[in-house]
Amino acid sequence: MSDLVLKDVRKAYGEARVIHGIDLDIRDGEFVVFVGPSGCGKSTLLRMIAGLETVTGGDVIIGGEKVNDIVPADRGIAMVFQSYALYPHKDVYGNMAFALRHAGEDKAVIDERVKKAAEILGLEALLKRKPKELSGGQRQRVAIGRAIVRDPEIFLFDEPLSNLDAALRVQMRVEILRLHQRLKTTMIYVTHDQVEAMTLADRIVVLRDGRVEQVGTPLELYHHPCNRFVAGFIGSPKMNFLAIDPIDDGRRVRYRQSAPIDLHVKTRSGAVPTEIGIRPEHVRLVEPGKGAFDGTVFVVERLGGETFLHVDFGHEEPFVVKADGGVQLRSGDVVGLVFPAETLHLFDAEGVAFEQTERHALLG
Amino acid sequence: MTNIASTGRARAGRARGLSTKAAVHTVLLGYTIIAIFPVILVILNSFKNRRGIFSDPLGLPRGETFSMEGYATVLTQGDFATYFANSIIVTVSALFLILLLGAMAAHALAEYRFRLNTLLGIYLILGIMVPIRLGTVAILELMVDLNLVNTLLALILVYTAQGLPVAVFILTEFMRTLSRDIKDCARVDGLSEYRIFFEVVVPLIRPVLATVAVFSMIPIWNDLWFPLILASGDATKTVTLGVQQFIGQYTVNWSAVLASLSIAILPVLGLYALFSRQLIAGITSGAVKG
Amino acid sequence: MSEATTEQEKTAREAKPPKRRKRRVGGGWHIFVFIAPAVLIYTIFSIYPLVESLRLSLFDGLDDGSAVWNGLGNYVTLLFNPTWATQFWNALWNNLILFFIHMVVQNPIGLLLAALLSLAPRFGSTYRTLIFIPTLLSVVVVGFIWELILSPLWGVSETLLGAVGLAWLYQPWLGLESTALTTVSLISVWQYVGIPMMLIYAALLSIPDELIDAARVDGLNGWWIFWKVKLPLILPTLGIVAILTYIGNFTASFDLIYSIQGALGAPNYSTDVMGTLLFRTFFGQQLQIGDIHMGATIASMMFFIILIGVTIYLVLVQRRLQRYEM
Numbered sequence: 001m002s003d004l005v006l007k008d009v010r011k012a013y014g015e016a017r018v019i020h021g022i023d024l025d026i027r028d029g030e031f032v033v034f035v036g037p038s039g040c041g042k043s044t045l046l047r048m049i050a051g052l053e054t055v056t057g058g059d060v061i062i063g064g065e066k067v068n069d070i071v072p073a074d075r076g077i078a079m080v081f082q083s084y085a086l087y088p089h090k091d092v093y094g095n096m097a098f099a100l101r102h103a104g105e106d107k108a109v110i111d112e113r114v115k116k117a118a119e120i121l122g123l124e125a126l127l128k129r130k131p132k133e134l135s136g137g138q139r140q141r142v143a144i145g146r147a148i149v150r151d152p153e154i155f156l157f158d159e160p161l162s163n164l165d166a167a168l169r170v171q172m173r174v175e176i177l178r179l180h181q182r183l184k185t186t187m188i189y190v191t192h193d194q195v196e197a198m199t200l201a202d203r204i205v206v207l208r209d210g211r212v213e214q215v216g217t218p219l220e221l222y223h224h225p226c227n228r229f230v231a232g233f234i235g236s237p238k239m240n241f242l243a244i245d246p247i248d249d250g251r252r253v254r255y256r257q258s259a260p261i262d263l264h265v266k267t268r269s270g271a272v273p274t275e276i277g278i279r280p281e282h283v284r285l286v287e288p289g290k291g292a293f294d295g296t297v298f299v300v301e302r303l304g305g306e307t308f309l310h311v312d313f314g315h316e317e318p319f320v321v322k323a324d325g326g327v328q329l330r331s332g333d334v335v336g337l338v339f340p341a342e343t344l345h346l347f348d349a350e351g352v353a354f355e356q357t358e359r360h361a362l363l364g
Numbered sequence: 365m366t367n368i369a370s371t372g373r374a375r376a377g378r379a380r381g382l383s384t385k386a387a388v389h390t391v392l393l394g395y396t397i398i399a400i401f402p403v404i405l406v407i408l409n410s411f412k413n414r415r416g417i418f419s420d421p422l423g424l425p426r427g428e429t430f431s432m433e434g435y436a437t438v439l440t441q442g443d444f445a446t447y448f449a450n451s452i453i454v455t456v457s458a459l460f461l462i463l464l465l466g467a468m469a470a471h472a473l474a475e476y477r478f479r480l481n482t483l484l485g486i487y488l489i490l491g492i493m494v495p496i497r498l499g500t501v502a503i504l505e506l507m508v509d510l511n512l513v514n515t516l517l518a519l520i521l522v523y524t525a526q527g528l529p530v531a532v533f534i535l536t537e538f539m540r541t542l543s544r545d546i547k548d549c550a551r552v553d554g555l556s557e558y559r560i561f562f563e564v565v566v567p568l569i570r571p572v573l574a575t576v577a578v579f580s581m582i583p584i585w586n587d588l589w590f591p592l593i594l595a596s597g598d599a600t601k602t603v604t605l606g607v608q609q610f611i612g613q614y615t616v617n618w619s620a621v622l623a624s625l626s627i628a629i630l631p632v633l634g635l636y637a638l639f640s641r642q643l644i645a646g647i648t649s650g651a652v653k654g
Numbered sequence: 655m656s657e658a659t660t661e662q663e664k665t666a667r668e669a670k671p672p673k674r675r676k677r678r679v680g681g682g683w684h685i686f687v688f689i690a691p692a693v694l695i696y697t698i699f700s701i702y703p704l705v706e707s708l709r710l711s712l713f714d715g716l717d718d719g720s721a722v723w724n725g726l727g728n729y730v731t732l733l734f735n736p737t738w739a740t741q742f743w744n745a746l747w748n749n750l751i752l753f754f755i756h757m758v759v760q761n762p763i764g765l766l767l768a769a770l771l772s773l774a775p776r777f778g779s780t781y782r783t784l785i786f787i788p789t790l791l792s793v794v795v796v797g798f799i800w801e802l803i804l805s806p807l808w809g810v811s812e813t814l815l816g817a818v819g820l821a822w823l824y825q826p827w828l829g830l831e832s833t834a835l836t837t838v839s840l841i842s843v844w845q846y847v848g849i850p851m852m853l854i855y856a857a858l859l860s861i862p863d864e865l866i867d868a869a870r871v872d873g874l875n876g877w878w879i880f881w882k883v884k885l886p887l888i889l890p891t892l893g894i895v896a897i898l899t900y901i902g903n904f905t906a907s908f909d910l911i912y913s914i915q916g917a918l919g920a921p922n923y924s925t926d927v928m929g930t931l932l933f934r935t936f937f938g939q940q941l942q943i944g945d946i947h948m949g950a951t952i953a954s955m956m957f958f959i960i961l962i963g964v965t966i967y968l969v970l971v972q973r974r975l976q977r978y979e980m
Contacts, residue, residue: 073554499703
């Protein structure tokens with residue numbers, strides 16, 4: 001078990017810079033998820049920690065030791081890959097034992113460790129099978145088992161569930177969580193799926209274009225996104241955004257012709273709020289005429305337990321509103337929208353969020 | 365890859381009318397006969413005596429026309445055992461080098477990012493467009509300088525150089541489709557780059573290696589040009605050259621000519637019977653679609 | 655997964671023996687080791703000879719065996735000296751006829767066979783396997799097979815033609831100046847038709863079934879599906895077949911003609927091609943002495959002619975023919 005420190009880590013392929021100096025401190029035993037849209041550099045960063053990509057600048061420090069030039073096998077890490085990466089010509093046992101055999105480990109030790117990992121993952125009955133005789137979920141278990149056998153100080157997961165179908169993904173997610181609870185080993189997990197990130201992580205690192213946007217616990221990111229990007233990325237369906245006009249030097253704002261509203265935010269010099277954000281689950285529906293705006297429902301998505309309403313109120317982007325499953329609304333109905341004050345997020349023209357001093361009442 | 369007939373188009377085929385079906389089979393069967401009739405004719409007549417060959421060329425060898433005299437002449441007059449040994453040594457050695465060096469180079473091109481990657485890739489593939497024969501004048505001079513004229517090594521080296529471009533091309537294309545994860549996984553497991561190649565990559569590309577092998581083999585085994593120019597000595601003659609010269613000497617001895625042709629054909633047909641699946645699968649898998 | 659985390663596990667991990675020395679990442683030597691042998695052999699025995707041939711073509715040999723710079727003199731000789739020019743243009747012309755016959759006979763037949771095979775008839779793979787057999791045989795063998803079959807001595811062709819009432823058509827085609835080249839071309843077509851067939855067949859197979867189903871739903875029948883959907887999609891493959899035919903035409907034709915008609919392209923040079931001209935020039939034949947430099951010049955001319963073809967293909971054909979994502 002070990003902690004991991006990244007110090008101003010950079011990566012460039014020739015002129016193309018893909019990681020722009022990342023600082024990160026991952027504590028021993030922590031489950032950290034790197035999340036971001038494709039091309040944000042999350043996988044590259046993970047591969048640099050693994051030693052599969054060279055580090056162009058900065059240091060990767062595992063357990064207090066700089067490992068920039070150490071080969072992957074000697075970094076004390078194990079990695080689980082998206083495509084499982086099982087050796088097709090070896091059976092399950094052979095796959096799990098491969099690294100240890102290669103390292104010249106004692107036969108009895110190998111056998112004990114493989115059996116143990118197989119037991120943890122429920123693979124005992126499959127040890128003699130070849131990868132092609134396994135289902136996707138079983139293959140992923142073998143890939144995880146192979147990592148467990150190596151008894152690493154840090155587990156690295158590179159989008160391990162992307163190739164599984166939805167139901168299996170939920171199941172494997174739970175298994176990985178329980179594995180972490182049991183082994184208490186540091187785990188770093190890369191995904192583009194914010195639901196996976198929210199459910200698995202002790203801390204989430206949101207990346208975009210090779211930079212860290214925000215680091216925090218899932219709820220910190222949900223409640224206090226530091227900018228518009230994080231606010232839009234975390235949460236499903238996405239947060240709704242509404243452009244507003246700042247007046248009186250940004251001390252008050254209004255939306256189109258609505259009455260000006262006082263703000264209670266820490267002002268920053270040179271920055272005024274130009275946009276508000278509100279999550280679909282925070283918008284309240286009321287009788288027409290009783291809310292801030294009236295809008296027309298034009299799409300109703302019923303998921304059973306909940307319903308997503310797409311409401312058009314003249315804003316260029318229609319709002320998505322989450323209502324309960326039994327809501328009696330149909331396409332074409334007119335509703336009133338209320339944006340409860342305590343749930344609003346405010347952003348300036350650059351997309352940077354304002355820290356709120358006091359939850360303010362805005363737009364009804 | 366091979367079992368194509370069982371796809372959805374088979375259903376469509378059944379739905380077609382009977383007359384269309386009959387027409388399709390007539391054309392295919394007709395051409396198949398055109399393709400194999402001459403070969404069968406030669407093989408059949410090689411088992412006849414001179415009278416049988418001329419009086420009834422289209423008939424099967426029977427009691428009075430059956431004869432192995434052609435083969436007897438070939439085996440006593442020509443040194444076909446040596447020719448075969450030469451052909452096998454040359455073909456197998458060149459194939460081994462083409463596959464080993466080609467796979468290694470393809471692995472480097474497909475796996476590693478390095479400055480000359482694209483350039484070297486293009487350079488190695490140029491040879492597909494430019495027949496190596498055009499350099500014959502200089503190849504002969506080179507072999508004279510290296511003292512390799514009339515050695516099998518000369519042929520092996522030239523055929524290796526000739527076979528590498530296509531091998532590198534096909535193998536690089538294929539290796540690019542291999543999962544990067546599995547090689548990275550081997551790295552995390554502590555394998556050296558060499559062991560990754562031999563223990564992880566080579567087992568994964570085995571089917572394609574077989575295809576490339578069959579592909580590269582045909583032009584080597586059948587070549588007349590380089591044996592004629594580089595190794596026409598009696599000790600280094602290959603089957604193709606041996607047959608060509610044997611026939612030149614025995615033009616009037618029809619049974620001998622037919623027998624020597626059959627001797628050249630039969631091993632190829634035998635190998636084809638064994639490997640046709642690989643060969644055709646290789647061609648149709650799109651490996652050479654460009 | 656069992657829930658229990660035992661103390662045992664934790665202590666076992668902590669009691670791990672001290673780690674061995676950690677290995678450091680090496681340089682890029684392995685890349686060199688992987689790629690160098692192939693590059694080396696290929697350079698020495700393929701590229702160098704080619705370049706050296708180009709160089710030799712710029713020199714002229716003296717009687718004492720030394721060479722003097724001759725600039726483009728050899729090329730001028732080849733193109734304008736009456737003796738050389740006649741042979742050169744004759745050989746090139748014959749090569750082009752050969753190419754033409756392959757394009758109008760071999761490739762359409764290959765396309766037809768591939769189209770029929772792609773309908774997945776019964777025994778399809780058997781037909782495919784058998785039709786490909788001639789392609790595997792040595793050109794030498796093929797040449798002799800046909801020489802025997804077409805020989806008036808044996809009379810097989812006459813008998814066969816007689817069976818369909820066409821015996822009057824028979825002539826010793828390989829021996830007549832007017833028909834020799836066409837006959838040789840058709841023999842080559844017979845041998846190599848398997849290659850376009852296979853390549854086109856593969857291309858046809860790679861067209862997704864959904865696309866064909868969609869066309870059928872759109873109301874097209876088999877014939878129109880072939881013309882309107884399949885053919886446009888396999889055009890790039892037809893382009894490749896054409897360029898392979900062009901290149902192969904300059905190399906493969908030698909073996910066949912040398913075997914059947916000899917290095918002089920008998921009868922009376924009517925089947926003389928660039929390959930036989932090169933061989934004859936380089937090694938000498940009858941009264942002519944071998945000439946390395948003229949040989950290199952002819953080889954270089956072939957190189958340029960192939961280069962022109964490939965360039966036309968790359969610039970015109972390849973660029974125009976869109977490759978569709980399938």
